[in-house]
Structures are given as C-alpha cells and as structure tokens.
Amino acid sequence: MSLFAINAIYKASEGEGVHIGTPQVFVRFQGCNIGCVNCDSIDTWDFDAGERLTLDQVLAQVIEQGGDKFKRVSITGGDPLHPKLLPQVLQLVSVLKKKGYWVNVEAAGTRVVSELFDAIDFISFDYKTPCTKVKTNLSLVAKLATQFPNKFQIKSVIESRIDFDDVVQAKNELHSMLVNASVDTTFPWVLTPAFNLGESMPFERVLDVIAWNENEAQGFRVITQQHKILHGSEKKKV
Structure with a gap:
C-alpha cells in the first residue's frame, strides 16, 4: 500500500497570491531539496x-477539515512536484477531481509536469529571485504561458531592489521569447514583499515594493502575506 508523506492537513484562508482570503484545505506534503535560504517552511x-x-486517511482529513461548506484544496509542500512525491500527488488529485474538488498546486518553479497541470484547476508557480539563492529557468515560465493559459499565476518574493530589478528583466526577456508566438504574457505575476522568519511586519519593504511597481508600471501585482500580517511570521497552519 502506498503511503503519503504528509507534513500537515488543515483548513485556512489563502494568505497570498491572487486567491488571497479564499478558504480552503491545505495538504502540505513532506520533502523538498530546493534549499531557498529564506524558506519559511524548513520543517x-x-x-x-x-x-x-x-490515501483514504488523507481524504478523510480533507473531508473533515472542509466539510460540506467548500470543496477547495491547495496542494503545497515541501515540493509536491519532486519525483519522490509526484506519484502521490497525482493519485490524490485524481480522486479529488472525481469528487468535485477545485484543486490548486503550489509549484516551486523547478519543473513543469504536464500530466499534473492538465488535471488541476490552477497552478501557482514560483519565479525565484536572488534573495532565495535559487534560480528559475525562464523557459519553464514560457512553457506555462504557452501550454496553460488562464490557469496559473507566477509568484516572486521581493526582499530588495535587486529582486525587483530581476523580475523586471525576466518579464522583459519572457516577452521577447514569446512575442512572435502569439502567447499572452499578461498573466498574473504577483510580487510578495518578503516577510522573513523572526521579522516584525516589514512596512518599509512593502511600501518600497509598491512604489517600485507603480513607478515601473510593468503589470505586476503587489500582494502581501495576509496570514503573516495577522499571525506573525512563524505561526503554522494559518
């Protein structure tokens, strides 16, 4: 019998990105080897x-948390697209979709898995900035825009002007890559001002990112992490 590596299953409102404030059940898988230096989920x-x-135990917890009020699941991690975890994620998604759930997957920006992305309703895909010490291959974002229009967002953590300039350059390069392919590049690209472990609310950083975005007018959206504003940077399952 296949066993699922699970960190936590819990109900909460989405704290970031374009679906901020939406209640859902989070299924957080265990395991990640990407190594972002500012990761807030090292556990x-x-x-x-x-x-x-x-699988039955995972489903039972999802149903217990969500009840009959909403059938919305966000699969996160860890890195749910890691080859060690992907077979488990595919099994779970298959059953959730048969039961009528809306499913989002939080993808760390390291790979595009067409089999999974075809099966789900929404993809939240990271574009890693210099503050993470991890680099996202821009061709993966181009592949998303080409194959999965209107069902994904890009999210980038912004800690400094270096990170902001990096995403501006990336977006310009992406447009150049896709301009002759008639691919829409106006998809949601969310800038998340960094709210690192141990920090109090970084008001100055948030204001800086908003100002840079307004001045550059690149079409990004600045969305803070609601759950950290309400509960602090270290509380889990919120």
Missing part, C-alpha cells in the same frame, strides 16, 4: 519526517 524539507498516511 518540510526532510523527506523522512512528517506523517505517513494512506
């Missing part, structure tokens, strides 16, 4: 940690 890195649950 999800170890593939051997967390719980081991059957």
Whole structure:
C-alpha cells in the first residue's frame, strides 16, 4: 500500500497570491531539496519526517477539515512536484477531481509536469529571485504561458531592489521569447514583499515594493502575506 508523506492537513484562508482570503484545505506534503535560504517552511524539507498516511486517511482529513461548506484544496509542500512525491500527488488529485474538488498546486518553479497541470484547476508557480539563492529557468515560465493559459499565476518574493530589478528583466526577456508566438504574457505575476522568519511586519519593504511597481508600471501585482500580517511570521497552519 502506498503511503503519503504528509507534513500537515488543515483548513485556512489563502494568505497570498491572487486567491488571497479564499478558504480552503491545505495538504502540505513532506520533502523538498530546493534549499531557498529564506524558506519559511524548513520543517518540510526532510523527506523522512512528517506523517505517513494512506490515501483514504488523507481524504478523510480533507473531508473533515472542509466539510460540506467548500470543496477547495491547495496542494503545497515541501515540493509536491519532486519525483519522490509526484506519484502521490497525482493519485490524490485524481480522486479529488472525481469528487468535485477545485484543486490548486503550489509549484516551486523547478519543473513543469504536464500530466499534473492538465488535471488541476490552477497552478501557482514560483519565479525565484536572488534573495532565495535559487534560480528559475525562464523557459519553464514560457512553457506555462504557452501550454496553460488562464490557469496559473507566477509568484516572486521581493526582499530588495535587486529582486525587483530581476523580475523586471525576466518579464522583459519572457516577452521577447514569446512575442512572435502569439502567447499572452499578461498573466498574473504577483510580487510578495518578503516577510522573513523572526521579522516584525516589514512596512518599509512593502511600501518600497509598491512604489517600485507603480513607478515601473510593468503589470505586476503587489500582494502581501495576509496570514503573516495577522499571525506573525512563524505561526503554522494559518
């Protein structure tokens, strides 16, 4: 029997991105080897940690958390697209869709998995900025825009002007890559002002990112992390 590597399953309102404020059930998988230096979920890195649950146990917790009021699930991690976890994620998505759930997957920006992305309703895809010390291949964003129009957002953490300039350059390069392919590049690209572990609310950083975005007029959206504003940078399952 296949066991699922699970960090947590809980009900909360989406705290960031274009669906901010929407109640849903989060299924957080255990395991990630990407290594973002400013990761706020380091407890999800170890593939051997967390719980081991059957598919039926995962579904039971999803149903218990969501009840009959909403059938909306966000699959996150960890890195749910990691090859060790992907078969589990595909199994879960298949059953959730048959039961009528709306499903989002939080993708870390390291790979595009067409089999999974075709099956779900929405893709939240990271474009990593210099503050993470991880680099996203821009061709992956181009592939998303080409194959999955109108069902994804790009999210980027902005800690400094270096990060902002990086996403501006990336967006300009992406437009150049796709301009002759008749691919829409006006998809949602969300800038998330960094709210790092141990920090109090970084008002100055948020105001800076908003000002840069207004001055550059590149079509980004600045959306803060609602759950951290309400609960602080370290509280889990919110």
